[in-house]
Amino acid sequence: MERYEVVVAGAGPVGLSTALFLADRGVRVLVVDKRDPLDGPPRASTTVRTLELFRAIGLGPTLDRVGWDGPLPMRSMVKDSAVGAVLHRAAPPPGYVERLDACSPVDSRRAMTQYELQRIALTELRRRGGQVRFGAELVEFAVDAEAVRARVTDVGTGREYQVVSSYLVGADGARGRVRELLGVDMPDRQVDARLNTAFFRADLRSLMPESATHACFIRNEQVYCTLFAKGANGDRWSSHIMDYPGKPAELTQLSSEQTLRLLHAAVGDDTVPIDLIECNAWEAAIGLASALRRDRVFLVGDAAHVQSSAGGAGHEHRHPGRAQPRLETRRRATWTSR
Numbered sequence: 001m002e003r004y005e006v007v008v009a010g011a012g013p014v015g016l017s018t019a020l021f022l023a024d025r026g027v028r029v030l031v032v033d034k035r036d037p038l039d040g041p042p043r044a045s046t047t048v049r050t051l052e053l054f055r056a057i058g059l060g061p062t063l064d065r066v067g068w069d070g071p072l073p074m075r076s077m078v079k080d081s082a083v084g085a086v087l088h089r090a091a092p093p094p095g096y097v098e099r100l101d102a103c104s105p106v107d108s109r110r111a112m113t114q115y116e117l118q119r120i121a122l123t124e125l126r127r128r129g130g131q132v133r134f135g136a137e138l139v140e141f142a143v144d145a146e147a148v149r150a151r152v153t154d155v156g157t158g159r160e161y162q163v164v165s166s167y168l169v170g171a172d173g174a175r176g177r178v179r180e181l182l183g184v185d186m187p188d189r190q191v192d193a194r195l196n197t198a199f200f201r202a203d204l205r206s207l208m209p210e211s212a213t214h215a216c217f218i219r220n221e222q223v224y225c226t227l228f229a230k231g232a233n234g235d236r237w238s239s240h241i242m243d244y245p246g247k248p249a250e251l252t253q254l255s256s257e258q259t260l261r262l263l264h265a266a267v268g269d270d271t272v273p274i275d276l277i278e279c280n281a282w283e284a285a286i287g288l289a290s291a292l293r294r295d296r297v298f299l300v301g302d303a304a305h306v307q308s309s310a311g312g313a314g315h316e317h318r319h320p321g322r323a324q325p326r327l328e329t330r331r332r333a334t335w336t337s338r
C-alpha cells in the first residue's frame with residue numbers, strides 16, 4: 001500500500017498539468033495512466049493561457065525552445081485545394097493582434113502540440129518529485145472520512161495494488177472511469193458534428209505557403225476539411241475531414257484508402273506523397289458534468305467538460321429550447337487551429 005497527498009488518474013494534458021502544478025507547490029502526487037499517452041498523434045495545440053501558466057512556474061525558456069510560430073490569431077482562409085485558388089480570407093480587426101500581444105508575455109503565435117506540452121509536463125513533474133506510472137489502470141476506489149483508497153491494476157502483469165491518498169483527481173478523459181464510479185453524469189451532452197481526423201506526413205508547406213500564417217480550410221466538390229501544420233517544419237499535418245459526398249450520419253471510421261483519396265482531393269494533386277500516421281473517427285460534443293467534485297474526488301479536463309473546437313469560431317451550437325440550426329449551417333462550421 002502506498003500513500004500520497006493526491007492521486008491523479010490520467011496522464012493527458014490536464015492530468016499531467018494538474019500534477020505538475022501540485023508538485024511545484026510541494027504536494028506529494030502520483031499520476032497513473034492505463035497506457036502511454038505520449039505514444040500517439042499530436043492531437044490538439046496549446047493556447048496562450050496554457051503557455052502563460054507554464055511560464056509562471058519557470059518554464060518560459062523550455063517553451064521558447066520547443067514552441068514554434070503558428071498561424072496568426074484568428075487569421076484563416078478557405079481554398080478550393082492546397083494548390084488551388086483562395087475562396088475566402090478572414091482576419092481580425094486592425095490592431096487586434098497588437099492589443100492581444102500587449103496583454104501577455106507569450107507571443108500570440110506561439111504554438112505547441114498537445115504531445116509536446118505533455119512531454120514537457122512529464123519531465124518537469126518528475127524533476128519536481130512527482131511519480132508517474134504508465135500501464136497502471138485505476139479500476140475502483142472508495143472514499144471515507146480520512147482518505148481515498150484506489151485499486152490500481154498493472155496492465156502488463158495484471159497485479160493489483162492499493163494506493164491511498166487524501167484526494168483523487170479524475171483526469172481520465174471523456175469516458176472517464178472516475179466519473180462513472182462517482183455516478184456523475186453529463187446530462188446535456190450534445191453531439192455537434194462527427195468527424196474523421198487524419199494525422200500525416202507530407203511536404204505541403206511549399207505547396208501552400210499560406211499555412212504558415214493562416215488556419216487553412218479546403219472546400220471543393222469532393223471534400224470539406226482543414227489542413228493544419230503540426231510543427232515548425234511543415235512536414236507533419238492534421239486534417240479534420242468535416243464533409244464529403246455520401247458521408248453517413250453516424251460515426252464512421254474511414255479506411256486508409258478513403259482517407260488518402262480525400263486528402264489528395266484536398267491537396268489538389270494526387271501525386272503528392274502522403275504518409276498516413278493515424279486516422280480517427282470522433283464526435284465533437286459539448287457537455288458539462290453535473291458535479292465537478294464529490295467529497296475528496298475532483299473531475300477535471302474532458303472528464304468534467306467537453307467542448308467542440310468550433311465553439312469560439314462563430315459556430316452555432318444546439319441548445320435545448322432553441323431553434324436547431326439547419327444542417328447546412330452546421331456543416332459550414334469553421335474549426336480553430338487550436
Ligand SMILES: Cc1cc2nc3c(=O)[nH]c(=O)nc-3n(C[C@H](O)[C@H](O)[C@H](O)COP(=O)(O)OP(=O)(O)OC[C@H]3O[C@@H](n4cnc5c(N)ncnc54)[C@H](O)[C@@H]3O)c2cc1C
Pocket residue numbers: 009010011012013014015032033034035036037041043044045114136137138139171172173174176177178197280282300301302303309337338
Ligand atoms: C485524434 C484527436 C484529435 C484531437 N484534436 C484536437 C484539436 O485539434 N483541438 C482540440 O482542442 N482538441 C483536440 N482533441 C481533444 C483533446 O485532445 C482533448 O480535449 C484533451 O486530450 C483532453 O485532455 P484530458 O487530459 O482531459 O484527457 P485525455 O487527453 O483524454 O487523457 C485522459 C487519459 O486518461 C487515461 N485513462 C483513462 N481511463 C483511465 C483509468 N481508468 N486509469 C488510468 N488512466 C486512465 C487515458 O489513457 C488518457 O491518457 C483531439 C482529440 C483526439 C482524440
